[in-house]
Amino acid sequence: xxxxxxxxxxxxxxxxxxxxxxxxxxxxxxxxxxxxxxxxxxxxxxxxxxxxxxxxxxxxxxxxxxxxxxxxxxxxxxxxxxxxxxxxxxxxxxxxxxxxxxxxxxxxxxxxxxxxxxxxxxxxxxxxxxxxxxxxxxxxxxxxxxxxxxxxxxxxxxxxxxxxxxxxxxxxxxxxxxxxxxxxxxxxxxxxxxxxxxxxxxxxxxxxxxxxxxxxxxxxxxxxxxxxxxxxxxxxxxxxxxxxxxxxxxxxxxxxxxxxxxxxxxxxxxxxxxxxxxxxxxxxxxxxxxxxxxxxxxxxxxxxxxxxxxxxxxxxxxxxxxxxxxxxxxxxxxxxxxxxxxx
Numbered sequence: 001x002x003x004x005x006x007x008x009x010x011x012x013x014x015x016x017x018x019x020x021x022x023x024x025x026x027x028x029x030x031x032x033x034x035x036x037x038x039x040x041x042x043x044x045x046x047x048x049x050x051x052x053x054x055x056x057x058x059x060x061x062x063x064x065x066x067x068x069x070x071x072x073x074x075x076x077x078x079x080x081x082x083x084x085x086x087x088x089x090x091x092x093x094x095x096x097x098x099x100x101x102x103x104x105x106x107x108x109x110x111x112x113x114x115x116x117x118x119x120x121x122x123x124x125x126x127x128x129x130x131x132x133x134x135x136x137x138x139x140x141x142x143x144x145x146x147x148x149x150x151x152x153x154x155x156x157x158x159x160x161x162x163x164x165x166x167x168x169x170x171x172x173x174x175x176x177x178x179x180x181x182x183x184x185x186x187x188x189x190x191x192x193x194x195x196x197x198x199x200x201x202x203x204x205x206x207x208x209x210x211x212x213x214x215x216x217x218x219x220x221x222x223x224x225x226x227x228x229x230x231x232x233x234x235x236x237x238x239x240x241x242x243x244x245x246x247x248x249x250x251x252x253x254x255x256x257x258x259x260x261x262x263x264x265x266x267x268x269x270x271x272x273x274x275x276x277x278x279x280x281x282x283x284x285x286x287x288x289x290x291x292x293x294x295x296x297x298x299x300x301x302x303x304x305x306x307x308x309x310x311x312x313x314x315x316x317x318x319x320x321x322x323x324x325x326x327x328x329x330x331x332x333x334x335x336x337x338x339x340x341x342x343x
Contacts, residue, residue, distance in 0.1 A: 151249030
């Protein structure tokens with residue numbers, strides 16, 4: 001039997017980067033759902049109910065009584081925990097953590113060692129891992145921001161830049177939201193704020209030296225917030241302005257949103273009432289009900305373009321703005337971006 005051992009966060013991250021050793025998170029389901037290491041397997045030692053009971057006992061009777069209660073609650077579940085681990089991964093070496101690398105890690109590590117696992121416990125637990133990753137938000141980077149009016153195909157350009165070997169982070173992809181009132185249509189449920197930060201920090205941690213391309217975003221993407229240190233870097237980075245024809249933009253928007261029902265689009269349009277105005281909102285909805293999606297889109301683009309211009313003027317003094325030659329060809333736009341000269 002391999003004796004479980006603690007490893008420091010640097011070693012844990014090195015092993016995690018190699019991708020061969022699974023990460024087992026022994027915190028409760030609720031803790032895991034709030035935020036976890038991407039790819040981790042959740043095998044709770046204390047489930048949600050047990051953790052609540054132990055927490056109450058700790059507050060009322062102290063640590064020793066809480067530990068005693070914890071053992072009483074989970075001891076009958078020991079075989080189930082071992083079996084869950086055996087069925088969750090064929091690997092017999094695992095990285096294991098709880099919140100701070102304390103009692104839950106030690107108990108679970110001992111259980112899994114009994115059934116043949118070599119257990120590497122993270123010293124400092126999830127808290128240490130997350131805090132280490134959060135430092136990525138402060139790191140200075142050679143960032144370049146792809147900007148443009150609604151429908152300019154910025155996300156597609158980012159993906160094409162990545163395809164030709166450039167470093168890209170698709171913030172909207174990580175957030176499961178396209179950023180507008182309509183941005184959640186057809187996408188999975190958004191992550192929690194903590195989990196969004198985790199996946200963003202992982203993406204930043206994986207980067208090499210060299211430029212990073214991101215899309216221009218508002219502070220909020222749906223209900224998740226771009227962390228302040230990283231958002232400030234987006235505001236201060238050089239901005240590449242992509243210019244497209246009106247026909248391209250309308251076709252791009254209808255390609256993405258034209259597949260949804262009138263009811264779905266009407267519901268989202270109604271959410272713009274306070275910002276777009278009652279009259280314009282009513283006119284847009286009437287266009288939808290008349291199956292005039294081009295007319296509906298004309299009204300929306302008038303609002304979004306005006307809003308974009310206001311935002312652009314507010315931050316124009318903070319960055320270098322580079323306007324590309326108008327083009328509806330992704331290949332030409334990519335070529336222009338790659339040929340830009342940077343000081």
